[in-house]
Amino acid sequence: MKLYSLIVILLLILQADVTGFLIFLSFESTVSENTFALLLTVDLIAFAMMTYVYRREKLHALPSRVWLILGSAVIASVFLSSLIFT
Amino acid sequence: MPDSEQTGRKGPRYTVTSLVQWFDTRLGLSHSLFRPIPQYAINPFYWLGALAVTAFVIQGVTGVIMMLYYVPTPTQAYSSTQYIFNTVPYGRFLETVHLYTAYAMIMLSFMHMMRGYFVSVQKKPRELMWAVGMLMGFVTLGFGFTGYLLPWTVVSKSATDVGLGMVKALPSGIASFLTFLIVGTGEDSTTLLRFYDLHVILLPAVLLVLLAAKMYMLETHGISDAITNVSEKKRRLIPVFPDATVYVLELAALFGAGMLIISLVFPLALPPQFTPELAAASTPQPDWYFLWIYQIIKISAFETAGLKVALSAITVIFILLIILPFIDRSNKRELADRRVYITLGTIFVAELLALTYWGLKTPGQIISNEQAALVLGGIALAVAGGTLFLHNLLFRRVKSKLPIGNPSASLRSAQAWTSMAFVLIVGLGAMTIGESLNASVQIVLGGVTLSNLVMLLLWILGLGAVVFGSIFLLYRLDLGTGSIRKRVRLLEIGWENDEAL
Numbered sequence: 238m239k240l241y242s243l244i245v246i247l248l249l250i251l252q253a254d255v256t257g258f259l260i261f262l263s264f265e266s267t268v269s270e271n272t273f274a275l276l277l278t279v280d281l282i283a284f285a286m287m288t289y290v291y292r293r294e295k296l297h298a299l300p301s302r303v304w305l306i307l308g309s310a311v312i313a314s315v316f317l318s319s320l321i322f323t
Numbered sequence: 324m325p326d327s328e329q330t331g332r333k334g335p336r337y338t339v340t341s342l343v344q345w346f347d348t349r350l351g352l353s354h355s356l357f358r359p360i361p362q363y364a365i366n367p368f369y370w371l372g373a374l375a376v377t378a379f380v381i382q383g384v385t386g387v388i389m390m391l392y393y394v395p396t397p398t399q400a401y402s403s404t405q406y407i408f409n410t411v412p413y414g415r416f417l418e419t420v421h422l423y424t425a426y427a428m429i430m431l432s433f434m435h436m437m438r439g440y441f442v443s444v445q446k447k448p449r450e451l452m453w454a455v456g457m458l459m460g461f462v463t464l465g466f467g468f469t470g471y472l473l474p475w476t477v478v479s480k481s482a483t484d485v486g487l488g489m490v491k492a493l494p495s496g497i498a499s500f501l502t503f504l505i506v507g508t509g510e511d512s513t514t515l516l517r518f519y520d521l522h523v524i525l526l527p528a529v530l531l532v533l534l535a536a537k538m539y540m541l542e543t544h545g546i547s548d549a550i551t552n553v554s555e556k557k558r559r560l561i562p563v564f565p566d567a568t569v570y571v572l573e574l575a576a577l578f579g580a581g582m583l584i585i586s587l588v589f590p591l592a593l594p595p596q597f598t599p600e601l602a603a604a605s606t607p608q609p610d611w612y613f614l615w616i617y618q619i620i621k622i623s624a625f626e627t628a629g630l631k632v633a634l635s636a637i638t639v640i641f642i643l644l645i646i647l648p649f650i651d652r653s654n655k656r657e658l659a660d661r662r663v664y665i666t667l668g669t670i671f672v673a674e675l676l677a678l679t680y681w682g683l684k685t686p687g688q689i690i691s692n693e694q695a696a697l698v699l700g701g702i703a704l705a706v707a708g709g710t711l712f713l714h715n716l717l718f719r720r721v722k723s724k725l726p727i728g729n730p731s732a733s734l735r736s737a738q739a740w741t742s743m744a745f746v747l748i749v750g751l752g753a754m755t756i757g758e759s760l761n762a763s764v765q766i767v768l769g770g771v772t773l774s775n776l777v778m779l780l781l782w783i784l785g786l787g788a789v790v791f792g793s794i795f796l797l798y799r800l801d802l803g804t805g806s807i808r809k810r811v812r813l814l815e816i817g818w819e820n821d822e823a824l
Contacts, residue, residue: 265412271587273416281577281580282576282577284572288569288570292573294340315584
């Protein structure tokens with residue numbers, strides 16, 4: 238179960254970092270438009286994953302590995318896309 | 324009991340729990356007056372309306388930002404929209420998100436309505452909730468109608484002009500009210516200003532009032548009971564905060580993420596500005612959610628004098644939808660007991676989809692009466708026959724053969740997959756039958772050409788694939804018992820003895 242709490246902490250750190258980055262993102266270039274959208278997506282998916290882990294934890298049940306791996310893969314791919322499009 | 328409560332220690336495992344508790348301690352959210360909801364409502368299908376509201380909120384936020392730059396006059400509407408697109412930071416993205424969430428709101432509202440119809444949420448005592456929900460749906464369509472004109476593009480202005488022309492053909496009371504409300508003196512500047520005011524002030528205000536009324540009634544009556552057998556564990560009540568709130572936030576976050584990705588992948592392109600010359604050269608076509616009406620009024624019987632009849636019939640459909648709970652007064656809610664209404668609902672969805680697709684494919688083309696009767700009648704007949712057949716197969720047989728009691732998880736899963744496959748096959752079946760008939764009529768009317776023959780052949784092949792899918796579905800109707808071989812064995816020994824397997 239500790240693995241899941243680590244996931245939550247990692248997701249929180251990720252959200253905080255991404256939010257911080259979004260705040261300081263330049264509004265001037267069109268490239269930053271893509272970055273903004275992709276990082277906001279990362280933020281939202283990370284939030285959804287966190288609430289999912291919380292709901293499962295509240296039911297004293299293990300979160301589904303499939304959903305966690307899928308969510309992490311989506312976050313990683315969107316994050317990488319944001320680096321490519323920047 | 325959680326470990327931390329036993330040991331008194333707070334581990335990292337409880338990070339989110341602690342965070343939620345921190346807010347709860349200070350705000351007392353778990354002591355809210357909201358009625359608790361059953362555990363089985365933690366399912367996306369129960370929250371389609373909440374997602375539509377989420378789309379409305381996103382539109383509100385993006386809309387307010389665009390209001391800072393938009394000028395609602397015929398001379399400046401297009402240039403200010405262009406300014407938002409090209410100069411305002413993230414302007415194009417903002418416009419795209421605004422448009423796509425509007426589409427999502429319409430789609431989610433429709434799905435919410437049809438789900439409610441099929442699971443009978445409109446039954447006593449929720450009749451007025453249904454009526455208010457329908458009014459909210461019309462307001463949502465009103466958002467689409469009024470918002471479409473605002474960029475003042477050739478597409479939006481021409482389509483709106485067609486819509487405004489139709490207003491005069493509506494029943495006189497409705498026509499004079501709508502003329503007063505949206506047309507005004509008839510000048511472009513008045514109409515645009517009225518559309519803008521309706522879009523940003525009146526309609527949001529009306530929607531919020533209706534939403535408040537619906538929420539009040541939801542609190543009074545609670546979430547409607549499940550129509551399938553649900554275990555006691557699933558019936559356990561859970562508080563709105565944090566359980567349901569966190570779940571809705573999770574869905575909303577995923578919805579928002581989806582909208583962002585779609586907006587990024589398919590950015591909006593601004594069509595040319597409206598000019599009378601360009602408008603004369605283009606074929607007016609409404610946005611997709613009004614294509615079904617557009618296709619109906621293109622049927623030759625409804626041209627000129629017949630338009631009044633068509634619009635009156637559409638108005639009657641809308642009124643019937645509002646007063647549906649007062650027509651369908653039976654207390655029976657299970658799908659198995661509502662064969663007629665399930666069939667009517669399926670025909671309604673199939674015809675809407677077919678008309679929308681048809682309208683998209685035939686812009687500006689007048690549809691002959693014979694073709695319309697063949698396609699629409701053919702779809703209605705095919706869908707009615709298919710629905711009744713599958714309903715009989717799914718429910719009668721299941722009811723008489725399966726042992727009484729809660730279905731197993733595998734059975735429920737199989738039923739869910741079968742239902743989804745059933746819906747897909749009915750939709751595809753309606754489309755392929757309609758298009759095959761359409762292609763046949765094209766050959767009769769336009770003569771035998773290679774393209775007509777190829778189209779007919781392709782649609783017949785599609786129909787063949789649907790028939791094959793239907794046969795496969797019949798094999799899938801083993802209702803979670805596993806392989807076809809096992810199903811055959813079940814047929815041999817009878818459903819009652821399936822535990823012997």
